[in-house]
Amino acid sequence: MIARSQTSIRKDVYQRILELGTVSKAELMQEFALTSSSMTRLLDDLTAQEIIRVSGLGSSTGGRKPILFQTNPTYRYLLGLEISRIYSTLALYDMHLNLLASTRWKMDAGMTPENLVERAGAEAEQFLAEHELKSERLLGIGVGSVGPLDQEQGVIRQPEFFAAPGWNEVPICELLENRLGIPARLDNGSNTALLGENWALRGRSAQHLLYVHAGIGLRAAMMSEGRLIRGAADAEGAVGQMIIATDGPRFEGRGNHGAWEAFVSVRALEHRVRNQLKIGRPSVLTGRHPDDITFADLTEALEADDALVKEQFTEAAAYLGIGLANLINVLHPDNVVLGGPLIEAHPLVYETAVATALKNIARGRQYSPVFSLAELKENAVAAGAAFMLVQEWAVQDLPLSARSI
Structure with missing residues (x-):
């Protein structure tokens, strides 16, 4: 008991x-x-x-x-905000994470922290008006962001690859609280996505859950017995620096030689395909300037079964599986959830990554992890950020009656 x-x-x-x-x-x-x-x-x-x-x-x-x-579920309501390098998402949920409203916008060169906070405030007010809710019914706003972060202080430290200026040392929770008049809580996006996916998997005996996100970079988070595993510092993207091949490339002159993200990331995939086009490899993309090729172009070419693009996606997926095997051999999760633009681009990526991981993990008689695609997909980070508020509220702020137990 x-x-x-x-x-x-x-x-x-x-x-x-x-x-x-x-x-x-x-x-x-x-x-x-x-x-x-x-x-x-x-x-x-x-x-x-x-x-x-x-x-x-x-x-x-x-x-x-x-x-x-x-x-x-309607005792209070929740706002979840994802801040990423490509887009941001704001969503309104009830306390069972039922999605009531959502919106997404690009993180372009004009989306400074101040503009993002104003956009989030205006969208939140629109949500409340549409659902005839007063701001007092909101439990708060949870934020899942790319890092590095100071979670306790609610500060986004020095993130890379934002199109807009001003994203260093941003007190995002303070800014949102001042704009919305409700509490704000911050965690890295992989942790909040894991919280959301864990909620989606409830009732399926997911005791030890590993979440891996493959997009602009690589992110991972781990939960054991319902608790997020945290280190001494927020190093959400550090998993991408796991060395896959000691004689491998040093992507964009940064990080470790042969790092995981040098083989498995949207940016790395774009880079490799552009180089192949420059040396004259045939493709449905031939005729376009290689430097103008985007990930969206690659996914369209993959759907068209382009041989060059399919080859590059397959190679990236295989390296994704190798990195997954390394993580699994250390952490031994019973469930592995995979999400992010690269994984969701085509079934080929997921299937190849899982098959490669299974070939390279140490499986005993009683251990074989279950793999699955992220159920919440593009909403995972925002949903988990919202659910973070429920968990914190349930632990700290539940109203007590005057009656004694």
């Missing part, structure tokens, strides 16, 4: 109901050291505050059917 102090028991029970989806009093009694009358008072109290609600009756082998409880 789980023993907790009176001041935290309500929060723990709420969190458990949230995790289980629907649950009876008897099921909660098996996990918490409370008397039957105390548990009844607690559930009645949370129901009266509309924090949880009765969701129906369970099955019974005899006697009265048990009442089932679930958390109330």
